[in-house]
Amino acid sequence: MTDKAVIATEVRRSQAERTASMRARLIDAAVDCLNRLGYSATTLSTIAEAAGVSRGGMLHQFPSKVDLMLAVVAYASGADERSSQPPALNDDDDKLAYFMSRTDLTWRMLTQAPAMAKLEIMMAARSDQVLAAKLPDMFNSIEQNRRERMWALAQEIGVQDREAIEAMVGLHMAAMRGLAMELLVTGDRAEVERSFALLKRYKETLIGDLLAKAAAGRASA
Incomplete structure (x- = not known):
């Protein structure tokens, strides 16, 4: 494998790791908010703030509240x-x-x-x-x-x-x-x-x- 191929692989891996880490933080934050605040008071903004993630970064992973809620269900299950x-x-x-x-x-x-x-x-x-x-x-x-x-x-x-x-x-x-x-x-x-x-x-x-x-x-x- 060439040096460029190795670098590209490492970049892809690091991007995937960062994505997985961000998704995990958002799911954990959503779980916390749901248990503390309930469904209605749990908003994308409160979750993003609890996770320490920008709203734009969160929307890139989960375009809607329902998308994130389904991810929580999958994780909990x-x-x-x-x-x-x-x-x-x-x-x-x-x-x-x-x-x-x-x-x-x-x-x-x-x-x-x-x-x-x-x-x-x-x-x-x-x-x-x-x-x-x-x-x-x-x-x-x-x-x-x-x-x-x-x-x-x-x-x-x-x-x-x-x-x-x-x-x-x-x-x-x-x-x-x-x-x-x-x-x-x-x-x-x-x-x-x-x-x-x-x-x-x-x-x-x-x-x-x-x-x-x-x-x-x-x-x-």
């Missing part, structure tokens, strides 16, 4: 997927433990700032027509990916009822989002955690039943 690839698990008990642990992991992520900002955006879609037009496709894609991942893990532990797993995932996500909102409003973590523990016991019972059903089906085959 990725937070509970960064550990989605299971470690090398060979023992059936380890696979089951990992499958059950996903509920705790998701709950922890849902009570952190990015996920709380995502809830704020989801609620805002009721009154922001542009957001309402764009958010559902992204949200549905995220949730479908979540169901696919959980179904793949369920198969690893021997579950054969896909419909039950997908219904469980839908119920758990809706319930945990509701509990996260209750925690935000009441601040009563002890009460919320008791409700979450009940949700986990439901999952344990359901998975036990599904595994017994699958075992019975194999025995009678």
Whole structure:
């Protein structure tokens, strides 16, 4: 590679790094503003100021508020997927433990700032027509990916009822989002955690039943 090619590559890389850094600062600032101010009071100007980015620089990355809000949703949704690839698990008990642990992991992520900002955006879609037009496709894609991942893990532990797993995932996500909102409003973590523990016991019972059903089906085959 010639010296000019090396320089050009380094310039492109540094530009990409600067762009990624700016986008990350803007998303972090948007999360902070959404949690402190709410959706309506979170403007592009307040986000740019919080991020230490010029308005022009911000508009170059995110031409509209909705564009930035969708980026926040994507970031927040990725937070509970960064550990989605299971470690090398060979023992059936380890696979089951990992499958059950996903509920705790998701709950922890849902009570952190990015996920709380995502809830704020989801609620805002009721009154922001542009957001309402764009958010559902992204949200549905995220949730479908979540169901696919959980179904793949369920198969690893021997579950054969896909419909039950997908219904469980839908119920758990809706319930945990509701509990996260209750925690935000009441601040009563002890009460919320008791409700979450009940949700986990439901999952344990359901998975036990599904595994017994699958075992019975194999025995009678």
